[in-house]
Amino acid sequence: MKVLFTDNSLWSQLNFRGNIIMHLRDAGHEVVMVSPVDAPSKGMVVPDGVRHIAIEMRRTSTNPLHDTQYFFRLLGVYRRERPDYIFHFTIKPNIYGTLAARLLGIHSTAMVAGLGFTFSHGGLASKVAHRLFRLGLSLADKVMVLNEENSHILVERGVARKEQIVLLEGGEGVDLDKFAFSDNRSDKTIFLMVARVLYDKGYKEVVEAAKIVKHTHPEVKVQLLGPVDEAYPNAVSREQIQKDEESGAITYLGYTTEPKKFMGRPGILLLLLSSYHEGLNRSLMEGCALGKPIIASDIPGCRETVREGENGYLVPTKDVNALADAMLRYLSLSDEEKESMSINSRRLAEERFDIKSVRSCYERILQEYDS
Numbered sequence: 279m280k281v282l283f284t285d286n287s288l289w290s291q292l293n294f295r296g297n298i299i300m301h302l303r304d305a306g307h308e309v310v311m312v313s314p315v316d317a318p319s320k321g322m323v324v325p326d327g328v329r330h331i332a333i334e335m336r337r338t339s340t341n342p343l344h345d346t347q348y349f350f351r352l353l354g355v356y357r358r359e360r361p362d363y364i365f366h367f368t369i370k371p372n373i374y375g376t377l378a379a380r381l382l383g384i385h386s387t388a389m390v391a392g393l394g395f396t397f398s399h400g401g402l403a404s405k406v407a408h409r410l411f412r413l414g415l416s417l418a419d420k421v422m423v424l425n426e427e428n429s430h431i432l433v434e435r436g437v438a439r440k441e442q443i444v445l446l447e448g449g450e451g452v453d454l455d456k457f458a459f460s461d462n463r464s465d466k467t468i469f470l471m472v473a474r475v476l477y478d479k480g481y482k483e484v485v486e487a488a489k490i491v492k493h494t495h496p497e498v499k500v501q502l503l504g505p506v507d508e509a510y511p512n513a514v515s516r517e518q519i520q521k522d523e524e525s526g527a528i529t530y531l532g533y534t535t536e537p538k539k540f541m542g543r544p545g546i547l548l549l550l551l552s553s554y555h556e557g558l559n560r561s562l563m564e565g566c567a568l569g570k571p572i573i574a575s576d577i578p579g580c581r582e583t584v585r586e587g588e589n590g591y592l593v594p595t596k597d598v599n600a601l602a603d604a605m606l607r608y609l610s611l612s613d614e615e616k617e618s619m620s621i622n623s624r625r626l627a628e629e630r631f632d633i634k635s636v637r638s639c640y641e642r643i644l645q646e647y648d649s
Contacts, residue, residue, distance in 0.1 A: 279362040279648055284312040284352065284375045286337050286368040288319035288330065293535070294391075294560060295367070296325070297453055301637050303327050307644070312355055318505050318533060331355055335370060338509045340407075349374040356382050363647055365640075366418070367391065369407065373414035380417040385647045387444070388415050389422040391557035392579055393431060412437045420643060424449045424557035427578035444639065449558025449582075451633035457538060457567035462620040464545030467609060469500045469573075471549040472537050472561035475519065475530075477512045480551020480575065483598050488527040490602035495609055500549075503540050505533040537561065538568070547571045547608060553595045556580055566627035569620040573604045582630070589622035 281302055285291045291299070291311050303309045303325065311330045313319075314337070324330040333351050336344045352375050356364070364386040366375040372388040379386040412435075415421050421438040423429045424446050432438040469488070473479040481502075488500035507513050519530050531540060541548070541564060548565040550556075550572075556579025562572055566583055572590035574580035584590045591604040608616070 279644055280308040280310070280359070281644065282310045282312055282356070282359060282361040282364040284364060284366050284371040286313065286335060286370060287316045288313045288322055288324075288332075289316065289535075290367065292319075292322055292324075294450055295365075297451070297633050298637060298640055299328060300325050302640065302644075305641070310359060310361065312352070318535075322535060331359075337370065338511070345370065345374065349378060353378040353381065356384060360384075363387075363644055365389065369411060372418075373410045376414045376417045385419045386417075387420040387422055387643060388418040389424075390415070390428065390432065390438075391424060391450075393428055408437075415442070418442065419647070420444050422446055422639075425578045425582060428557065444643070446558075446636055446639060448631045448635055449563055449579075450560065451636035452560075452563045452567045452627060452631045453633045454567055454628060454631075457564050457627075459567070459569040459620075459624045460542045460544075462544055462546060462569055462571075463613065463617060466545045467498055467547060468543065468545050469498065469549050469605060470541065470546050471500075471502045471504075471551075472541060472565075473502075473504045473550060473552075474510070475502060475504050475506045475514045476510060477514060478553050480549070480553065480595075480601075481514050483551045483596060483601055484549055485522050485527045486598040487601040487605060489525075490598070491605045491609075492526070494606070498605075498609065499529060500527065501529045501531055501540075503531045503534065503537060538564065541565055541570065542568055547573065547590075547605075549601075549605075550574045550580060551593070551595065551601060552577060552580060558582055563627065563631045566623040566631065569624040571608065571616070571619040571623060573601065573608070583626070585622065585626060589619050589626055 291313050299309055309328045312333055314335045315332050335348045356378050364379050366372045366388045376386055376388050415438045421442040422444045429443050429445055433440050471484050522528050523530055548570050552575050558579050562583040572584050574584055575595045576592040581592055584592050593600040593604050
């Protein structure tokens with residue numbers, strides 16, 4: 279079969295779906311990637327045997343003209359390529375790509391990785407996007423979701439039909455061989471947040487909690503790793519990051535296409551304090567596979583990666599004191615207790631997040647529509 283993957287950036291495709299793309303290629307499918315090449319995507323290498331079609335899309339624009347232009351670009355690509363099946367990811371491909379596919383009689387799946395900005399904020403733009411999203415998903419053959427609670431929300435709000443839903447219980451999965459268990463024993467502790475640098479990802483809470491923790495543990499490091507995207511709503515400015523670095527609260531490591539190099543260091547504990555529903559957070563799943571303890575928000579998409587007190591702690595969203603308390607609790611553990619948390623994280627990844635189950639799901643969808 280000829281299979282297209284349409285996403286909002288080449289970086290997202292390779293970072294989140296690269297394993298699935300290469301698996302389908304190896305299974306004999308003709309795989310084509312359709313996405314913009316944004317700043318984080320520059321220098322990324324498309325896998326051998328896979329084609330990439332670069333397409334212009336203004337990801338954060340709310341201008342109807344820009345979105346209309348993007349729709350017609352997709353329509354032109356789909357008309358030329360005539361794929362057997364299309365997988366769409368992120369909000370604009372889910373809306374406009376699914377519409378283009380339906381007009382051309384092409385079967386498609388829309389993945390709702392998380393209920394992000396559109397579902398967690400009010401305002402006219404968000405309401406319009408919500409209605410367009412409902413239209414787009416109504417035209418898809420399948421709607422993939424990454425946790426059960428988001429599935430219920432989509433059905434209850436009439437955004438998707440129950441019979442469309444395909445639940446990936448282990449999220450988008452982790453290659454457990456690539457992210458092998460690493461010895462986390464160390465006499466130093468580094469709290470590491472791996473995420474886009476957004477206020478919605480808990481940036482402010484992490485900075486403020488770091489100040490509290492450093493008051494009694496000045497030797498502890500709190501580091502941030504991820505891209506700065508100032509065009510995105512609720513993005514943190516570079517000036518603010520610099521200010522918080524100068525205060526001594528955090529260290530910003532910048533952006534990398536290989537976060538495992540930073541996450542795999544000894545003494546790492548991963549932080550993520552998202553204030554909106556995640557799908558199932560990739561950095562936390564990868565952290566589990568590497569054997570890293572986790573402190574995360576008690577929300578869908580984060581709580582699935584934590585067994586309270588066994589491999590980490592869950593804290594309420596936007597609660598600086600609760601986050602600081604959890605960090606201090608971890609610091610008070612014995613070496614044996616910290617090692618047990620690491621082992622439990624790896625065990626959880628093996629039970630829940632193996633990429634093999636995700637591959638099987640994609641294969642079943644394609645088999646259903648293979649004519």
